[in-house]
Amino acid sequence: MTTTAQRHLLLNMTANGSLGSEGEELLVIRRGEGPYVDDTDGRRYIDGMSGLYCCQLGYSYGPEFAEVADRQLRELCYSPLWSGSAHPTAIELAERLSRIAPVDIEHTFFSGGGAEAVETAWKIARRYHALRGEPGRVKTIARRGAYHGLTVGALSFTDDPGLTEPYGPSAIETRFVSNTNRLGLAPEFADDEVYTAWLLAELEVAILTEGPQTVAMLIAEPVQNRGGCITPPHGYWQGLRALADRYGFLLVADEVITAFGRLGEWFGGDLYGARPDLVTVAKGITAGYAPMGATLVTDHVAEVINRPGQVLNHGFTFSGHPLSAAIALRSLDIMERDRILDHVRGLQDDFARRMSALRDLPIVGDVRGAGFFYSCELVGDLEGGRFSDTARTALVADLIPRRLREAGLLARVYNRSAPLVQVAPPLISDRAVLDRIAAIVSDTLTEASARI
Known part of the structure; x- marks a missing residue:
């Protein structure tokens, strides 16, 4: 073999x-x-x-998922979420996700995996700002050592030269700031209040240096995977929310790994008081029994991109595939039942x-x-x-x-x-x-x- x-x-x-x-x-x-x-x-x-x-x-x-897969495939094997068309299983899953999602998040854009979910978050952020009369918001802020996927756009939010240099300049201009790893830092940073204040001050300097009017979004994981399960200090996510509100960029919680129970909550950000504008998910949404990703969108963002006559020119052939959606619904059922x-x-x-x-x-x-x-x-x-x-x-x-x-x-x-x-x-x-x-x-x- x-x-x-x-x-x-x-x-x-x-x-x-x-x-x-x-x-x-x-x-x-x-x-x-x-x-x-x-x-x-x-x-x-x-x-x-x-x-x-x-x-x-x-x-x-497997037998439970095979049963629901058999029923779905006998009823409908494929239908696109494209140009005004949908199917019941994707609609049901989107509604189900809205019930467990962070506060004010009611909308879902489906994709095939985590990197596609991140790309979608970027496009929604750009579209949102452009429709609000701020087309100059073209930059992202991400954290050092983080990883958000390997498609060309998502790769822009990673500062590892081993991953980025083989493919030339980044597609999206990104400013990197410190992650929340305290190992090797000064002893005073053991205090959450001191450390959070330092991190947020560094971030604010980066925002002002780049120009607040140029920043479209900040993306961060509730617990950063790359670099070793790096947890945030108390008050950090509340500080991110305050800076996003002050300077007008969108806050994206990358929950591709941390959602669906990994941290003991439906969404890992709930553990730290996160209130993001967008949430990216994949992996655990189907418990690995089928491929799927999604970008969850808060009401105030959806209200802008859904203005009458406006088209969200973005999509994937297999977005919200009926089989994957059915399996995701059953996974959520099992998690609740068990x-x-x-x-x-x-x-x-x-x-x-x-x-x-x-x-x-x-x-x-x-x-x-x-x-x-x-x-x-x-x-x-x-x-x-x-x-x-x-x-x-x-x-x-x-x-x-x-x-x-x-x-x-x-x-x-x-x-x-x-x-x-x-x-x-x-x-x-x-x-x-x-x-x-x-x-x-x-x-x-x-x-x-x-x-x-």
Whole structure:
């Protein structure tokens, strides 16, 4: 199977030419059950990443989703949300989302995934400002180290040269400001009030430097995934809202990862008092059982772009596909019926304690996260916590990912400027599974600490 993949399959974000019998091993997942997946060699793993932050419900609800898929496909396999046409399943899902969405958000624009949802947010923001007589609002503000997708527009909101430079200049002019990672900062920033004030002051300087009349939107995740589950200090999202209101730009909460229970709430921003104008979602909306993305829009924005005679010249062939919409509705039904949010809330404190205990290991500089979403930022053998090339190659690129997998855990090991080990298990994981995840990570990083 590896040989066939080498010949015909181009993998995402992969050094495809390095795969093979003498290179990196290709992991081929064959089936899933509960929070576990099995590979083609019969080895079982805890899926510590919910696929790619998608499989909120794990892998045992297939029959329920197959039933609703069969019914939908027998009734209507496809109908576009295009030029005045719609279908009942997309309408029902949009209404359902409005019931659980943040305050004042009543409208949904469907897409195929997270990057498309982000692109949509940008286009809606531009259209909104232009219709209000401010066509000069053409810039975005994003946070350093963040990731919002790999389409050309969404990629503009990422400052990683490894991702951006191969494709030339950014399509959208973006100003980057600090994220909310406190590791390595001055001791006074341990105080939330001090840190929030500093972050917002830096942001306001950036807005004024760019020119407030040029800024269309600010995009941020409630908990920033890239860089390691970076949580915000108290008051941060309220401060973002105040600056957006003061200077007239739109506030976008990228909830592609943090929505639908990942942090114990329908929307992660609810945990931090966020009041965005736009919310981007994907991944967990269907629990990984079908592809879908969406951009949720507040009333005051929709009122502008929906002015009589105005056309929103934007769309996707498979927006709100009947099958995906039906599966998303069933996923929401299951989450409510099986009290998935309550399950996460009931276990998240214990999981936090188990993960936080990893701070005692020499190789762990910080542990961050919320709900079922945690990361360990690693520190190395050089001054300032940096890794030497030797240590990075031996530990971050080899030993840590290999030992995690040998112990039966699929986790994410970032080998970038700040090496990380990240876990985001299915929301149906019980206490024993969460304890096992923490134990495997602890054992692995204990061995790595001994070798540092």
